[in-house]
Amino acid sequence: MSERLAARWNVLSRCIAAVLGGYALATALPAAIVAIMASGMGGMARSDAVLLAMSLSFVVYTGAVMWAFAARSARAAWLGLGLPALWAGLVAWMLL
Incomplete structure (x- = not known):
């Protein structure tokens, strides 16, 4: 995969991480x-x-979008958004 294509996939992954x-x-x-x-x-x-x-x-949503593009890698962006969301979902599920 060329560097240009890899960079495009990186940006696309960060965009999807920011939205979802x-x-x-x-x-x-x-x-x-x-x-x-x-x-x-x-x-x-x-x-x-x-x-x-x-x-x-x-x-929170504004901060999450900024985090998705400020993280060092797309993987860090996904983990930085997914793990806190999972934790908060578990807390809400256990207490509601």
């Missing part, structure tokens, strides 16, 4: 925040926890 991984993280993290804040640990009303988490999801 960012979406997964921006969905799972607010769910985990709601689960933590609305349970006994946060002491917050469920409606307030949802508003807080959904407001933060825009910041």
